[in-house]
Amino acid sequence: MTSAVTADARKTMKSLYRAPEPDVLKPLLDRAAATPEMRERIMGHASGLLADLRAAQNRGWVNQFLQEYRLNSSEGVALLSLAEAFLRVPDPETADLLIADKLGEADWRAHTGRSASKLVNSATWGLVVGRALVGEGEAGPLKRLLSRAGEPFVRQAVGAAMRMMGEIFVMGRTIEEAMRRMKKPENKGFTASFDMLGEAARTHEDAERYFQAYVRAIDAVGSDPAAGHSISVKLSALHPRYELPRAYECVPALTDMLAQLARQAADKGIALTVDAEESERLEMSLDIIGGVAALPALKGWDGFGMAVQAYGKRARAVIAWANGLDRIMNVRLVKGAYWDSEIKRTQVEGLNDYPLFTRKAATDVSYLAVAKDMLAAENIRPAFASHNALTVATILEWAGNSHDFEFQRLHGMGDGLYERLVREHGHKCRIYAPVGGHRDLLAYLVRRLLENGANSSFVHQLADARLTEAEILADPVAKIAAVGGARHPSIPLPIGLFAPGHRNSTGIDLSDITTLDATVNAVNAPAVKPVAVTADVAALVSRAHAAFPAWNATPLDTRATVLEKLADLLEQDRERLMAILVQEAFKTIPDALGEVREAADFCRYYAQQARARLGSVELPGPTGERNTLHLEGRGVWATVAPWNFPLAIFLGQTVAALVTGNTVVAKPAPQTPAIAQAAVELAHRAGVPRDALLLAVGGPDVGQALTEDHRIAGVAFTGSTATAKRIARTLVADDDRPIVPLIAETGGINAMIVDSTALPEQVVADVITSSFRSAGQRCSALRLLLVQADVADNVIAMLKGAMETLVLGATGNPATDVGPVIDRAAYDKLMAYRASMVTQTIKTLDAPADGLFVPPTLIRLDRVEDLTQEWFGPILHVATWEAGTLSETIAKVNAKGYGLTMGLHSRIARAGEVIEAEAAVGNLYINRSMIGAVVGSQPFGGEGLSGTGPKAGGPHYLYRFCAERAVSVDTTSAGGNATLLSLDEGGI
Numbered sequence: 009m010t011s012a013v014t015a016d017a018r019k020t021m022k023s024l025y026r027a028p029e030p031d032v033l034k035p036l037l038d039r040a041a042a043t044p045e046m047r048e049r050i051m052g053h054a055s056g057l058l059a060d061l062r063a064a065q066n067r068g069w070v071n072q073f074l075q076e077y078r079l080n081s082s083e084g085v086a087l088l089s090l091a092e093a094f095l096r097v098p099d100p101e102t103a104d105l106l107i108a109d110k111l112g113e114a115d116w117r118a119h120t121g122r123s124a125s126k127l128v129n130s131a132t133w134g135l136v137v138g139r140a141l142v143g144e145g146e147a148g149p150l151k152r153l154l155s156r157a158g159e160p161f162v163r164q165a166v167g168a169a170m171r172m173m174g175e176i177f178v179m180g181r182t183i184e185e186a187m188r189r190m191k192k193p194e195n196k197g198f199t200a201s202f203d204m205l206g207e208a209a210r211t212h213e214d215a216e217r218y219f220q221a222y223v224r225a226i227d228a229v230g231s232d233p234a235a236g237h238s239i240s241v242k243l244s245a246l247h248p249r250y251e252l253p254r255a256y257e258c259v260p261a262l263t264d265m266l267a268q269l270a271r272q273a274a275d276k277g278i279a280l281t282v283d284a285e286e287s288e289r290l291e292m293s294l295d296i297i298g299g300v301a302a303l304p305a306l307k308g309w310d311g312f313g314m315a316v317q318a319y320g321k322r323a324r325a326v327i328a329w330a331n332g333l334d335r336i337m338n339v340r341l342v343k344g345a346y347w348d349s350e351i352k353r354t355q356v357e358g359l360n361d362y363p364l365f366t367r368k369a370a371t372d373v374s375y376l377a378v379a380k381d382m383l384a385a386e387n388i389r390p391a392f393a394s395h396n397a398l399t400v401a402t403i404l405e406w407a408g409n410s411h412d413f414e415f416q417r418l419h420g421m422g423d424g425l426y427e428r429l430v431r432e433h434g435h436k437c438r439i440y441a442p443v444g445g446h447r448d449l450l451a452y453l454v455r456r457l458l459e460n461g462a463n464s465s466f467v468h469q470l471a472d473a474r475l476t477e478a479e480i481l482a483d484p485v486a487k488i489a490a491v492g493g494a495r496h497p498s499i500p501l502p503i504g505l506f507a508p509g510h511r512n513s514t515g516i517d518l519s520d521i522t523t524l525d526a527t528v529n530a531v532n533a534p535a536v537k538p539v540a541v542t543a544d545v546a547a548l549v550s551r552a553h554a555a556f557p558a559w560n561a562t563p564l565d566t567r568a569t570v571l572e573k574l575a576d577l578l579e580q581d582r583e584r585l586m587a588i589l590v591q592e593a594f595k596t597i598p599d600a601l602g603e604v605r606e607a608a609d610f611c612r613y614y615a616q617q618a619r620a621r622l623g624s625v626e627l628p629g630p631t632g633e634r635n636t637l638h639l640e641g642r643g644v645w646a647t648v649a650p651w652n653f654p655l656a657i658f659l660g661q662t663v664a665a666l667v668t669g670n671t672v673v674a675k676p677a678p679q680t681p682a683i684a685q686a687a688v689e690l691a692h693r694a695g696v697p698r699d700a701l702l703l704a705v706g707g708p709d710v711g712q713a714l715t716e717d718h719r720i721a722g723v724a725f726t727g728s729t730a731t732a733k734r735i736a737r738t739l740v741a742d743d744d745r746p747i748v749p750l751i752a753e754t755g756g757i758n759a760m761i762v763d764s765t766a767l768p769e770q771v772v773a774d775v776i777t778s779s780f781r782s783a784g785q786r787c788s789a790l791r792l793l794l795v796q797a798d799v800a801d802n803v804i805a806m807l808k809g810a811m812e813t814l815v816l817g818a819t820g821n822p823a824t825d826v827g828p829v830i831d832r833a834a835y836d837k838l839m840a841y842r843a844s845m846v847t848q849t850i851k852t853l854d855a856p857a858d859g860l861f862v863p864p865t866l867i868r869l870d871r872v873e874d875l876t877q878e879w880f881g882p883i884l885h886v887a888t889w890e891a892g893t894l895s896e897t898i899a900k901v902n903a904k905g906y907g908l909t910m911g912l913h914s915r916i917a918r919a920g921e922v923i924e925a926e927a928a929v930g931n932l933y934i935n936r937s938m939i940g941a942v943v944g945s946q947p948f949g950g951e952g953l954s955g956t957g958p959k960a961g962g963p964h965y966l967y968r969f970c971a972e973r974a975v976s977v978d979t980t981s982a983g984g985n986a987t988l989l990s991l992d993e994g995g996i
Contacts, residue, residue: 014298014332017326018325025321025363026363032365039324041485047483050398050402055481057397058397060424060425061423090111090166092767093767094106095174095447097764097765099891102765102796104163109916170446174449177421178420179200183229186441187200197430198437199235199436200419200441201439201441203440203442204218204225205443208245210806211810211812214248218245218246222269226276230272233278239281240315241269241280242282242285243283247262253518253823255292255295263299263300266296270306270312274309280311284342284345286346287346290322291520291521300312302334310338310389313338313339313340314330316378317342317364318371320374322363323341327388328381338389339389341379350362357517358515359514362495366499373484375394376399382413390414391415395422398481398483404429414437415438416438417439418440419439419442509616510609513605516582527583528822530583530586530587537682545704545710548704549673552702559670564667565619566695568619568667571666576694585687587600590819592680596781597819597822599782603656609961618966621967624638627974631980632978633977635977641670641671641969642670642721643670644721645670645671647662647723648711650726650727651677652787653726655687660943661724661751670722671700673703673704675705679830681703718742723739725753726752729755749968750956751956754787754955756787756791756929756954758791758792758906758910759792759793759901759911760794761894761913764799767913767915774936774938776810778937778939780814780825780826783827783862784883787908788908789939792886792887794888794889795888807866811866816855826882835860838881841883849867849868850886852864864884875904894922898922898923901927902928906952906954907951907952909938911937929951930949931948931949
């Protein structure tokens with residue numbers, strides 16, 4: 009390995025990772041540009057390729073099927089949605105619901121007889137029949153005609169259609185079948201890179217199964233090395249925790265496994281390529297690939313390779329790195345496979361910029377610039393994966409007479425683009441060929457189809473008859489130059505995600521090893537200082553009471569500006585605050601970061617809401633009368649915060665009271681006073697008068713003294729239901745006390761319902777996050793998992809395997825998933841409950857001997873009704889429900905009286921509508937985790953035993969802190985309404 013070259017390339021990657029898009033594109037535009045003479049030749053060649061592609065669209069049932077059901081049409085989307093889920097549904101009742109859901113709305117009749125393919129027309133008539141049976145109602149003629157055949161007929165027809173769709177895009181269910189299919193006449197002259205569809209392992213068992221699938225595939229392909237086929241390997245399929253905080257574990261393990269596969273491929277004389285992963289895994293991937301590339305045992309074998317994604321800002325530097333390795337590397341250049349998820353992750357994490365380009369044309373520019381580098385590289389054998397005629401023509405122009413490279417395309421797409429190049433001009437083309445059972449691969453398949461069917465993609469544009477050849481072959485360099493390389497206007501930087509309302513909080517890029525290491529050092533530096541217990545609560549209330557008139561008279565805009573200043577200070581002091589959270593509240597590093605961000609979001613959101621909603625309002629009335637509604641502060645509020653969100657909830661409640669003109673005596677949980685004191689100090693620095701915000705530290709006695717004080721004009725509380733009820737009784741116990749509002753957010757028995765259409769891998773990932781993140785100590789955490797009985801065994805087995813990958817340990821360690829619970833009382837209560845349920849425990853983990861660690865535990869219940877109370881820790885209960893009883897299952901959960909969060913995993917849209925209509929909960933989450941509500945996007949709070957409302961972080965929250973005062977003035981009392989005299993009509 010030429011270490012200097014690769015080290016420089018790695019350094020360049022860091023500078024490019026999240027650099028501004030125009031800065032990254034500037035050198036790429038120069039590199040990708042063609043001279044006018046070149047451009048003319050490229051266009052001529054591209055025009056010919058375009059003609060071949062269009063001719064192929066009318067050739068063969070596969071292309072005709074795609075032509076008939078375009079991916080952007082309602083019918084195309086319905087087919088994709090059905091294909092993604094249907095074959096994994098084992099029970100007929102749910103299968104029928106899924107068919108009705110997906111086929112019932114689309115207009116299949118409009119497609120009858122339109123295709124030149126009899127097979128496509130037959131498939132269309134099958135869809136028409138299915139639509140008739142499930143969607144036309146009792147009076148439909150086909151419904152009457154086919155009623156005797158019933159649902160089994162439809163299920164069989166749809167199943168056949170879905171398997172047919174699978175065959176379009178999957179080379180074979182086994183490697184042997186795929187190799188046989190490659191020998192068919194339509195694949196003559198092409199080679200294959202077989203992908204065993206190991207998308208992502210959730211368990212160590214998954215990883216071992218995928219590894220063995222690769223071993224078998226290499227053996228099979230190696231039995232005929234002369235065929236020239238190769239194998240593609242996905243690293244995330246070989247380890248369930250392929251992530252940076254676990255690099256110490258996964259990088260050596262993956263290096264060893266990849267080395268075994270590489271040695272096997274070298275012995276067999278075939279090539280092996282490592283597929284590309286998400287951007288946050290790139291550095292680890294290069295460590296693994298570089299480690300294997302340097303093995304002496306692989307010296308002289310030129311079959312090792314890697315994929316590079318051109319939509320990444322670091323793509324060009326990755327090529328420089330690969331070229332600097334002391335060996336020949338096969339490099340497959342692709343456009344990219346995770347664009348939407350990369351965009352969303354960056355926004356959710358509040359990072360400074362995206363790791364990829366936000367315009368499709370910018371990706372095309374990057375692709376061309378990188379392709380030129382690859383063609384010029386000494387140690388790279390290029391492979392260009394593209395379905396874009398302009399891209400292919402440009403590469404051919406730059407390559408000149410050279411054939412020392414290959415093209416690649418996806419199986420099932422790009423027919424017509426390469427056949428002439430391969431069979432008449434001697435170019436090489438490899439088909440990226442997915443291999444696996446249709447039931448297991450269709451979620452992967454749908455994502456690939458959507459990537460290539462996006463409105464801006466060449467594949468989509470080719471199918472759009474409204475676009476001219478010039479529009480389809482427009483120069484991406486000219487497009488990007490015309491906008492100066494600017495980011496797509498519809499994709500704001502994460503900081504502007506909520507603009508023009510409020511500024512998004514900023515995060516820390518924990519996917520960067522340098523940043524992660526610095527953060528780890530910061531959060532482990534001693535930060536917690538002792539805080540004295542409050543001796544005289546009444547004195548604090550007196551000070552706040554005296555400060556109220558001046559603070560309430562402070563202009564609303566000034567109060568809002570103070571909150572915005574506090575948000576800035578929170579972010580500036582982020583590392584110290586995170587350190588206190590890690591050390592005092594046992595927050596993991598991501599949780600501590602998330603809490604600081606949420607606190608800042610509360611400040612900015614409530615500031616924006618106050619300006620927008622709390623001004624005086626002129627109300628209508630008769631002439632000669634002025635009616636005005638004013639909102640004022642109520643007086644002194646007591647805010648009582650929990651230990652599980654000791655910064656975000658503590659500040660969220662407090663700043664809401666402050667911005668509405670109230671003064672506050674804020675009581676943190678007795679377990680977490682240090683973070684509260686730090687927050688109050690920052691609030692004072694931001695401009696909150698010292699007597700307008702005072703800290704009351706102590707246990708239940710301090711809280712009782714505070715809420716019993718008659719001068720308290722309102723209470724905002726987050727904590728247990730029992731404590732909320734005690735506070736409510738206190739507030740009404742004295743007949744002489746004014747009636748004051750109580751805002752309470754409490755806990756819940758939060759359930760997630762999973763039906764048989766749900767993707768198990770997605771379910772398990774969301775269950776692990778919802779149940780065990782923060783050691784299960786979130787009020788929104790999943791407590792009761794309800795899985796449809798038909799798929800329960802598989803989901804539970806995968807869940808148990810995923811639990812085995814969790815790490816219990818100190819929260820200052822970035823690898824820790826589950827830290828200790830908050831105190832001895834919580835520990836003893838949870839451990840006693842676990843001991844009482846040992847006979848029903850189906851999975852638990854070992855815990856460290858030192859510390860208050862409650863092991864993540866999975867408990868099997870016979871009935872939904874068996875869980876009667878909230879267990880605030882990493883304990884998950886699981887029960888089953890029967891197909892066709894969704895409403896009854898929701899009703900059983902509702903009957904518990906709690907109403908905080910509920911979740912649903914289903915691919916049936918109607919199921920989402922049912923749970924939305926019937927679930928009595930404050931927050932409903934569909935096909936995602938149940939934790940992590942975002943201020944302003946997902947207002948949070950429950951009903952019933954789970955809270956009073958209004959929702960924190962929502963548009964109605966501030967009103968509850970206000971006194972509403974209406975003023976009516978009779979302007980005629982002093983001689984009439986003079987404004988009438990200015991009217992043109994009705995005067996004297």
